[in-house]
Amino acid sequence: MKNILPRLVVLSLCLLGPQLHFAQSLLDLRVDLVYLASDYLEGREAGKIGEDRAGEYLAQRFAEIGLQPLGDDGSYEQSFEFNYNTNPQASPEETRMAENLIGYLDRGAATTLVIGAHYDHIGRGAFGSRTPGESAIHNGADDNASGTAALLYLAEKLAKSDLKGHNFLFIAFSAEEMGLYGSKHFVKYPTIDLTKVTAMFNMDMVGRLKDQSLIINGAGTSPVWKSLFPQN
Numbered sequence: 001m002k003n004i005l006p007r008l009v010v011l012s013l014c015l016l017g018p019q020l021h022f023a024q025s026l027l028d029l030r031v032d033l034v035y036l037a038s039d040y041l042e043g044r045e046a047g048k049i050g051e052d053r054a055g056e057y058l059a060q061r062f063a064e065i066g067l068q069p070l071g072d073d074g075s076y077e078q079s080f081e082f083n084y085n086t087n088p089q090a091s092p093e094e095t096r097m098a099e100n101l102i103g104y105l106d107r108g109a110a111t112t113l114v115i116g117a118h119y120d121h122i123g124r125g126a127f128g129s130r131t132p133g134e135s136a137i138h139n140g141a142d143d144n145a146s147g148t149a150a151l152l153y154l155a156e157k158l159a160k161s162d163l164k165g166h167n168f169l170f171i172a173f174s175a176e177e178m179g180l181y182g183s184k185h186f187v188k189y190p191t192i193d194l195t196k197v198t199a200m201f202n203m204d205m206v207g208r209l210k211d212q213s214l215i216i217n218g219a220g221t222s223p224v225w226k227s228l229f230p231q232n
Contacts, residue, residue, distance in 0.1 A: 029153045032061065033207075036119065036145035043138045044145075045123025046175035046182075047084060047096030054119055058101045058148070058172050065156050067103025067170060070191045076101050080185040082175050086127040098174035100182045102191055105159055105168040112167040112192060114200035115154055116183070117147035118176035128177055146207030148172055166198065199224075 035041075035057060042050030059076040062069070071078040078100040085093050098120070121140030122128040129138060139145075155170045169192060173182035187194070199222070219225040 028156070029149050032149040032152050033141065033145050036148055037139040037141035039137050039139070043123040043125075044119060044121040044140060045126075046082070046098045046120040046178055048123055050123065051098065051120055051174065055099050055101055055172075055174070058119060058152075061152050062101065062103040062155070062170070065103070065152070065159050067105055067155060067159065070102040070104040070169070071100070076103055078102055078186065078189070078191065080175075080181065080189075082178065082181040084178065096175075098182065100174055100186055101172040102186075103155065103170045104192070105155070105170070107164045107167050109165060109167045110196065111165075111198045112169050112196050114169045114171060114197055115151055115203070116171040116173060116200060117151040117203045118144050118173040118182065119148040120174050120177055120182075121145075122177055142207040143205050144203075146205060147203035150203050150206050169197075 036044070036054055040050070041054050042048065044051045044054050055077065062076050067076075069076045079097060080100070081095055081097055083094075084096045101119070121143060122138045124135045125131065125138050126135075151170055151172060155168075158168050171183075171186060173186070175181035176183060202218075219228075
């Protein structure tokens with residue numbers, strides 16, 4: 001019996017290995033989501049401490065996954081300045097700093113796929129809230145902690161895969177809720193050659209699929225997408 005028991009344990013792990021790995025991946029995804037949507041991050045308002053904490057967490061996760069830093073000065077962070085204003089018709093209230101988080105998976109390919117998601121939200125609801133005037137933490141679990149957690153999940157899966165047809169660029173954008181500032185800054189100051197980018201997948205609010213259906217927008221931006229996702 002002493003010799004049989006260790007063998008049974010090893011056999012069980014071999015048989016359950018794929019299921020256990022998948023379960024661990026889902027657990028990691030949930031941990032990412034719960035942290036990003038926690039009160040500790042205070043709604044991840046761009047330029048505020050809560051979003052800074054989210055950015056630090058994402059940089060740490062990128063490093064754990066093994067992505068190459070492709071931000072400023074060999075880091076994951078791409079910093080930029082933007083004007084914060086809750087009223088577009090008024091003068092800017094203040095200038096703030098925010099950061100995109102950029103990680104690269106180099107497969108030695110000629111082309112690159114970009115996978116993006118914005119990680120900022122609306123903080124305590126000074127703008128963009130369905131209940132204006134009410135100061136309360138807006139956790140943004142779906143918008144867009146869900147898309148950001150999915151980005152990390154895909155980065156981890158692809159980093160462990162042997163796919164070599166494309167390189168992969170992962171970008172967590174900031175200050176998107178206030179006017180797409182993060183993505184505009186990256187396009188203006190790209191950290192890779194954009195002519196080598198064949199496509200971008202942007203994940204936004206993927207946490208609450210209705211009737212188990214996946215909605216894909218932007219298929220009209222390329223004839224290739226149109227052929228893959230024909231409209232009804």
